[in-house]
Amino acid sequence: MWEGVSTSYWFIPVIMMIGMTILCLACLFVVQRSQLPEFIIDFIPTVKEVGARQLLSTLATAIITATSIAFSMTIVVLTMASAQFGPRLLRTFMLDKATQSVLGILVSSFLFCIIALHHLGEIRDDADALSIISTVTLTIGILNLLALIFFIHHLSNAIQAEEVIHKSFEDFKLNLSSLLPKPEKESNEQPVPERILPKAEFQISYFSESGGYVQTVNYDEFLKSEINGVCGFEILVRSGDHVMPGDEIVVIHSNYALTEDDLTSLNGLILLGHRRTPVQDPEFAVRQLVEIALRALSPGINDPFTAISCLDKLTTACILMSRRPFPFNTILNTKGQIWLKRRTFNLCGVINMSFNQIRQSGKAxxxxxxxxxxxxxxxxxxxxxxxxxxxxxxxxxxxxxxxxxxxxxxxxxxxxxxxxxxxxxxxxxxxxxxxxxxxxxxx
Known part of the structure; x- marks a missing residue:
């Protein structure tokens, strides 16, 4: 859920709109000019209702025009990014907090002006409220002007190939600790050789009810399972795999025959979705860099310099990943004596993924x-x-x-x-x- 929220263009603007609504109501009905410190009062000139209304109307008109321009520029940049770098790189652009914040400032400022205009008649005789709301409106107008200048500068940099590569690589480095966590999160979770895993009399297969990409696997809950008679779990899928409806995804090793009611606690431990996410997939960021390189080597673009930059970042990513331990294939919960066998990622697979397709596309x-x-x-x-x-x-x-x-x-x-x-x-x-x-x- 957080992955979907963080890559949306509505979450930060909605939060800013709520905050701006609270600020507007505070300026209208709560804060009094006479209660402010003396040095602040000097910066708040007395304004009449006509002046406040004209200022709010002018700013609201200007902001809604700037907002339409900002949204149009954003759509153009997303279209160019999809065509030049690949549609899967849109996540990197939509994850950009600077763009989300600027759009939030614009729409929340427009909301501030609309609410203030709606309640302006109620504070017609309150000189303090008229002065405060006018001063805050002027400040918001200056802030929007600076935000618009920053937005144009930011978008012009964001569309550059080197900047896109750097952003993708920085996202990878930021998520490296969560992608490759320490093998033992808790003291009672210990890696063990597969040959010493206890055998069970029954093996029950757990099938997928729907299709999609494996986004997350809750390994901790599998290890803490309290299903009676279960010795261990063999998880046949990993993050990034595509599962078809009816595919076998888990084999449950148990000393007793289990019913469907016994396995209800396993529902939701393997989350499927319509796309891959970087939550548990260390190959996701690598694939993004590879896709940029492949697009650059395509006949339509033919930009080997971008591919070379991607190769440098991919090499650095492989070196950084080599310094962290990869998750173990088999883990034993010494407290509950439940073992877990899983498919994990390894550095050899990452190296092959980093160079295979680029080598094949760049042979010319x-x-x-x-x-x-x-x-x-x-x-x-x-x-x-x-x-x-x-x-x-x-x-x-x-x-x-x-x-x-x-x-x-x-x-x-x-x-x-x-x-x-x-x-x-x-x-x-x-x-x-x-x-x-x-x-x-x-x-």
Missing amino acids: HVAVGLHILDCLHKLSCHLDKEYESTIQQQANATCELLLDARPSLVDKEKISQRMVNFDVHETVFAPRNRAKERSGGAN
Whole structure:
């Protein structure tokens, strides 16, 4: 629910409208000019009803015009972002609190003017209230002017490719602690080898009633389950998976045969939705950066520099993720003796997701392929030896695609120099050289 609220254009404006309504009523009926400190009274000139009404009417007209312009600009930016960077990047733009706040200031200021105009007749003879409401209105008008200038500047920066990449990467870093939490949240949750998990006599399958993407899995509630006779749960899906109606998603290991009534407490522990979310999905932010790179490499845009920037951020993301422990596959609740087996994410999968599609789409761009090899070399310097085979496979695949594109001799030399970093120079280049020699001998 919070994911949907935080990426909406209505939540912050509604909160601001409520606050502005309270401020307006306070200026009209609560606050008196004579009760304010002397240094503040000097800044509140005496205003008559005609002047207050004209000021409120002028500001309301100007604000509603500025609001329509701001909304039109926002829609244009969202349309451009969807076309250039991909529709899934719209979440990053809609999550921008600066845009939400500016729209909230504009609509709440208009509401302030409307409410003040509606009640202006009731304070016709109250000089203090007329003076206060006029001064506050003038302040709000200046604030809206500054907000509009900031909004134009902000949107002009937000649509730039480098800024979009940076924003997506910053969102990833901000959510990294929640995406990859510490394996043991509580002292009674301990990782255990799968081979020592206790066996159960009955295995009950739990099926999905509807289809959609797995958004969250409440692992804590599974481990704290109090269903009588249950030994453990085997969760077959993870965040980001697409589930069809009737798919098996959980296998319940129990010492007794269970009925549907016994399993009602499991309803809602696996939340499905119509789209993927980054709540428990560390690959979500990686996919966003990959999508930006793929759009940049498309024939319609053909911008390899943006793809290279994405590769730098993806490499940094892989290094940051390597410094945090990934969730364990099997966990035992030592308090209730309930175990949990699940599919988890791993760094090898993240590395493959980061480079596979970019490598395939960028095979016609030698500069992109060479930069992939540079990024893989940086990964090999920062990551442990256990990831060496994955990095070498990526390097071999990149080299093969580059050579299939028939690069020039200079480019071949550059590829060869970079492949030396992976100790696979001979295995990649020797077969091709021998093939050329056989071809030359036949001629």
